[in-house]
Amino acid sequence: MDEMILHIAVAVLPLLAGWILDRLFGDPACLPHPVVGYGKVISFFEHRLNKGSDRRLKGALMSLSLVLSVFGIVRLLLWLLSPYPYVRIAIETAGVFYCLAGTTLTKEVRMVFAACREGLDAARRQVARIVGRDTGSLDEQEIKTAALETLAENLSDGVIAPMFWYLLLGLPGMMAYKMVNTLDSMIGYKSERYKDFGCFAARMDDVANYIPARLTSFLMVISIFRFSLLRFVRKYGRCHASPNSGYPEAALAGILDCRFGGTHDYFGEAVYKPYIGSNPKLLTDSDLRISLRVCLQAELLMLILCFLLRTYNHFYI
Numbered sequence: 001m002d003e004m005i006l007h008i009a010v011a012v013l014p015l016l017a018g019w020i021l022d023r024l025f026g027d028p029a030c031l032p033h034p035v036v037g038y039g040k041v042i043s044f045f046e047h048r049l050n051k052g053s054d055r056r057l058k059g060a061l062m063s064l065s066l067v068l069s070v071f072g073i074v075r076l077l078l079w080l081l082s083p084y085p086y087v088r089i090a091i092e093t094a095g096v097f098y099c100l101a102g103t104t105l106t107k108e109v110r111m112v113f114a115a116c117r118e119g120l121d122a123a124r125r126q127v128a129r130i131v132g133r134d135t136g137s138l139d140e141q142e143i144k145t146a147a148l149e150t151l152a153e154n155l156s157d158g159v160i161a162p163m164f165w166y167l168l169l170g171l172p173g174m175m176a177y178k179m180v181n182t183l184d185s186m187i188g189y190k191s192e193r194y195k196d197f198g199c200f201a202a203r204m205d206d207v208a209n210y211i212p213a214r215l216t217s218f219l220m221v222i223s224i225f226r227f228s229l230l231r232f233v234r235k236y237g238r239c240h241a242s243p244n245s246g247y248p249e250a251a252l253a254g255i256l257d258c259r260f261g262g263t264h265d266y267f268g269e270a271v272y273k274p275y276i277g278s279n280p281k282l283l284t285d286s287d288l289r290i291s292l293r294v295c296l297q298a299e300l301l302m303l304i305l306c307f308l309l310r311t312y313n314h315f316y317i
Helices: 002-025 034-049 054-079 085-099 102-114 120-127 142-185 199-223 229-236 246-255 285-316
Strands: 260-266 269-278
Touching: 002 085, 002 102, 002 142, 002 269, 002 285, 034 054, 034 085, 034 142, 054 142, 054 199, 085 142, 085 260, 102 120, 102 142, 102 285, 120 142, 120 269, 142 199, 142 246, 142 260, 142 285, 199 285, 229 246, 246 260, 246 269, 246 285
Parallel strands: none
Antiparallel strands: 260 269
16 A cells, blocks of 8 residues: 555656645746756757758757657656655656746736836836847737736646646656757747758647647636637637647637737737737736636646546556
């Protein structure tokens, strides 16, 4: 019996403890972060490979090799720690903590809304920390919209997706997903420099987030028991340049009865995004509170789902 309890603890405790640590501390700036290391490795190889001919092939080989290397290294480490279950639990908990990115973004979005009360200049500087678009000409409504769009996207790729891959493949899958996500954020652009080299990384990120993005929107909707909004999500979820980001954005737009999207400037170029929703209402602090509550409830539902399925797996499979 004690051995069975220990096996279940190894299966479910790291995710629960890591999630709690993320809720308490977010991303501590004073500690080294694996994603920073990922970034340095990607940059090292990109500068050496993203030149000459066959850039698309070289980018694909680099991206695939890095993802598989992370998965293999983490899996080997956990295998080596198998005789030491308590050490393994501690290491896995730290890994989960580093892979979840919900609390820091939540704090940033709160600060955007707080900055709006100080003035447009402060709000523009604050929202520039979390969005890629040019913020110099945004008005208050556009600033708040950008912040809430980012909040919805981050719920998917910063929390639900890592949990999803943890549920499927454990910590190795979660860490490998973060490499996929980091590759996309660094080289998955259609710019002259990355359009060929980063093409595979961008497509890999699309595949890795396909189910989690839709699962995120579903969890958001059922967390407030408004199942009729699933129709709204199905209608507007595809109204986005990304095959995935539109779904959590559509869920939040439906919950708030607001409108996301529109034309934005990226690197001096106007980019039109179809509207998600139809009500151009002014966003308020009340909408922020609702958004944060919905995101937390979706996280909790995903946490419960992971707990139940991983426990079931150890009892019956």
